[in-house]
Amino acid sequence: MIARIAATLAALCFAFPALATIEIEEVTSPGGVEAWLVEDHSIPFVALEFWFLGGSALDAPEARGATYLMTGLLEEGAADMDAQAFAAAREGLAASFSFDASRDVVSIGARMLTQNRDAAADLLRAALVEPRFDPDAIERVRGQVLSLLERNARDPGTIARTTFNDMAYGDHPYATPQEGTPESVAALTRDDILAAHRAALTRDRVVVGAAGDITAAELGALIDHILGDLPAEAPPRPGPVTSGLAGGVTVVDFPSPQSVAYFGHAGIDRDDPDFFAAFVLNEVLGGSGFQSRLMQEVRVARGLTYGIGSFLSLADLSPAVLGQFSSSNELVAEAIDVVRAQWADLAQNGITEAELEAAKRYMTGEYPLRFDGNGTIASILASMQSDDMPVDYITNRNSYIEAVTLDDVRRVAARLLDPAALHFVVVGQPQGLSPGN
């Protein structure tokens, strides 16, 4: 059996299946909103993604959390419907809507049956264009957000991330969690919410992904119906920010048998010429699954954690290389040493030919498998547009990865990975972490 498996592996280099046939139609609605569509009439529903770029980074300094609270209120009453009437209408149509706000995006997802699509679109339009922001709904959702913040304040993973961002970003909106702080949320007024609504949902900053049972003409009309009455133009976004965090370790005391470590430093932009080399590098460092250096060295070889990973954060205003793991308090210092050693080794020596080939095989092979459902496809289409990628990106993406050379990765590793700048926020009661670690 060894021989057969080896033979299969050798045959791989030229044996990848053709990409799934994904044909993207570029649609411009009569009202001028651009959208990407993958038409597929095999199942009678459509998945839609409306991504409004800007997100909670648009919050005014004195109103942090306003965009998040506003987004949570969109489904709590609209037009002549109070929260209950809205929910009953949505359930009665078996439509599903999701409303989310992150640092960079307010994203609205929808699934609508073909048989009642117009009625579902009416409902979504009401939520986006005519939200009521009733005082009782504001108080109810504010209570939910405050309760979430209370939970986050006792969750070691969230404490680690929040502490890291707070130390890295100073006065920039990125320093504050998208949900805001207990103080800022408690102080938000209805006017703050109205202002956030006016700033976040505008037609000039929306990208649309659609997949499923709808034609281009139908989609154009649907988009204009849903978005047509939103303001045309948005206020400016804040500028980029560079992490001001120096290398080292910050410990946040937290009573728990385990410590959570959140770590990283500044990263690389998606439009950087070296982005794809960095993408491959991260796959080897701490990408998906067991074969990464961090999983092999921290989990498989030493049993110091259940899981560890790293990722390239492509936050619009401050890209970063980040990672996270949890280890028992008595093991976390050793695990941090191992992470630092891998960081230093890759920065100095780059990756091996075998690692490069394995990473490329995985990254190019798994890509076509992602396009496996209307909802997923609609999200990918919106995400590509939010990153300003061209419509032929799907076709060309694997060739960009194939083109990465060992020297490219070595150069990027030396430039990107900086063991001296690597900062760890450790939340727990770690043992044996001392200055100079």
Place this chain on the structure above:
Amino acid sequence: MLHRPALALRLALALILTPLAASATGDVTDFMLDNGMQVVVIEDHRAPAVTHMVWYRVGAADEPPGQSGIAHFLEHLMFKATETMGSGEFTELVKANGGFTNAFTSWDYTGYFQRIAADRLGLMMQMEADRMRNLRFDPVEVATERSVILEERAERFDSSAGGLFTEQTRAALFLNHPYGIPVIGWRHEMEELSLEDAQAFYDTWYHPNNAILIVAGDVTPDEVLALAQEHYGPIPASDGLPPRLRPLEPPHIADRRVVYEDARVANPYVTVQMLAPVREPGDQAEAAALVYLAEMLGGGQTSLFARRLQIEEERALYAAAFYDPTSLDPSSFSMVNVPVPGVSLDEAEADLWRMVDTFLAEGIDPAQFERIRFRIEAGEIYEQDDTAGVAQAYGAELTSGLTLSDIEGWTETLLSVTPDDVMAAARRLFDDPSTVTGHLIRPVTGPDSQNVEIGQ
């Protein structure tokens, strides 16, 4: 995160109203290999990919006494060496082929899957068949991996007040049945799990006549049959497969209370759980009615709990009801109430029962009933978009003792439920139930966080 047991998944399934029946995207075909391995093929030709799953009819509720966690531990060890493959090579080869692999353990099953390009199905079967019988346990790797599962337990349970609370209330709900054991295992028993324990569990249960192969995606039944016969067909059936001996629950004649206090609790809450019937082969009507009941009481924004407790009375931050109808042995019906600050847990508990009484007194709102029924119908459409999800549901259903005809008839059973059926099921469930009531509370003062800079 890799290799997590299916606890979260079970919760997710319990939250999904969508019935899980045959995918109308493609046909579902089943056959049996000569060695007793059941095979199910779910066709979906929209993308050139497959999900390949092997489910074993064994889980945490089948573990020998004193070895809690062994089913899940073995799941981890299945990614180590076989007689012909090196440790970790399984994962490496799946990734080298552009695929993704993982596994999960629950009380009733252990499952392994790969998602991969359709033309790699044969290789997946070859490797999965290899590790069905040829696993080789290495003492050093067993020790390291035991450390990994202890870290997993620390991360998911010991570091989580909610995780520990759930574990304690579940242990209180099942007096005699091993459903009371956590899938991950009790720490003191996990620490003692040995290579011999893993070997014995593997030797007992991992055989083709205890396995179900499910392939979903861009394949035909003929292709799957030919490949399955080639790779799984030669493995002999075990004639020593033990029956799944599950100690039965005695009648529950006493209410039980669990109070767990933890400084990490942010929002105190109360849970109420009671045993509930499940989908029985050939008899799914009671379970179907309970699915409606959970939805009407606490399944969404227009449920009774949300409408009254959250919105009208503003006494709850969140209140819900859950019921998982798919289980080999009895399941539970549960309710949760997270009160707003200022409402005590005793009051929150009383609120839940007040809502149950309100429901029993007021009966069914026909409009709400129709909305739920329509969403079940629409679920048939939406689920066609997620073939891997359909495959997952088939695995859970088949390892819960249901037949293909039960699975295919489930939606019809759900759609034939009447309001009277729901009321009758509610009365049976709440007629003098023995309950486990849990209070998750925090001490008066919480932990103080303090930043300490160490080195630069």
